[in-house]
Amino acid sequence: MRLLKKENPNTRINNLVKKSRKDKRKNALEILEEAKKLYPWAECALVHKDALQLLVATILSAQCTDERVNKVTKKLFKKYKTVNDFTKVTLKELGKDIRPTGYYNSKARYIKSACKMIVDKYEGIVPNNMEELVKLPGVGRKTASVVLGVIFGKAEGVVVDTHVFRISKRLGLSKGKSPGIVERDLMKILPNEYWIDWADHLIWHGRRVCDARKPLCGECTLEMRCPKVGVKTPPR
DNA sequence: CTCCCGATAT
DNA sequence: ATATCAGGAG
Numbered sequence: 001m002r003l004l005k006k007e008n009p010n011t012r013i014n015n016l017v018k019k020s021r022k023d024k025r026k027n028a029l030e031i032l033e034e035a036k037k038l039y040p041w042a043e044c045a046l047v048h049k050d051a052l053q054l055l056v057a058t059i060l061s062a063q064c065t066d067e068r069v070n071k072v073t074k075k076l077f078k079k080y081k082t083v084n085d086f087t088k089v090t091l092k093e094l095g096k097d098i099r100p101t102g103y104y105n106s107k108a109r110y111i112k113s114a115c116k117m118i119v120d121k122y123e124g125i126v127p128n129n130m131e132e133l134v135k136l137p138g139v140g141r142k143t144a145s146v147v148l149g150v151i152f153g154k155a156e157g158v159v160v161d162t163h164v165f166r167i168s169k170r171l172g173l174s175k176g177k178s179p180g181i182v183e184r185d186l187m188k189i190l191p192n193e194y195w196i197d198w199a200d201h202l203i204w205h206g207r208r209v210c211d212a213r214k215p216l217c218g219e220c221t222l223e224m225r226c227p228k229v230g231v232k233t234p235p236r
Numbered sequence: 237c238t239c240c241c242g243a244t245a246t
Numbered sequence: 247a248t249a250t251c252a253g254g255a256g
Binding site for chain 3: 058
Binding site for chain 1: 240
């Protein structure tokens with residue numbers, strides 16, 4: 001005498017979490033298509049004018065809003081023009097110059113060391129491939145993918161920042177507990193030609209709608225395709 | 237896993 | 247007071 005199985009109106013959505021890679025791909029591409037309509041510009045939010053500036057800005061963006069990074073880099077890039085300028089400064093002084101971005105001691109070390117390596121090993125030129133970029137101090141796959149995508153228009157990986165990590169999981173595309181796992185899942189699900197677009201558009205969606213604490217599911221046009229994995233209190 | 241860390245929203 | 251922000255290293 002079991003209880004009657006109650007019909008779940010969200011069966012289709014719940015099933016998205018267990019779908020095959022092929023189905024996940026179809027779903028992901030539909031979501032991306034919609035996200036492109038929502039954020040047709042999808043430009044890089046970090047103000048920069050070349051590879052070095054974007055590299056530095058992206059290192060600074062760890063656990064910090066892009067808005068504050070831009071405030072800091074506006075002055076920073078007037079003072080430091082080349083990789084050599086960053087290698088000459090003391091860590092104490094560079095730390096002061098980037099202080100509002102947080103983690104300023106670590107970031108100052110990363111930036112100075114990375115610039116030194118660029119001078120010593122890469123003839124002053126920012127590398128244009130994943131293998132070399134991630135050798136730079138303070139540069140992981142996320143930072144490297146940002147530079148590769150924005151500056152060189154190339155995707156050797158998928159940018160998995162806090163937004164992409166959170167949203168990809170909410171959408172049921174990955175259950176990975178680290179950005180690395182989520183990136184591998186996304187690389188399997190999405191064709192390479194969409195890797196850059198995925199992060200570009202989902203990050204804007206993460207900022208404006210699919211917020212970490214209080215996602216505006218009621219205003220979300222991706223809502224019908226979203227199983228909302230891990231969303232605690234979707235407000236109406 | 238912990239640590240690095242200021243600024244802002246809730 | 248606590249959570250979060252275009253993470254990475256040890």
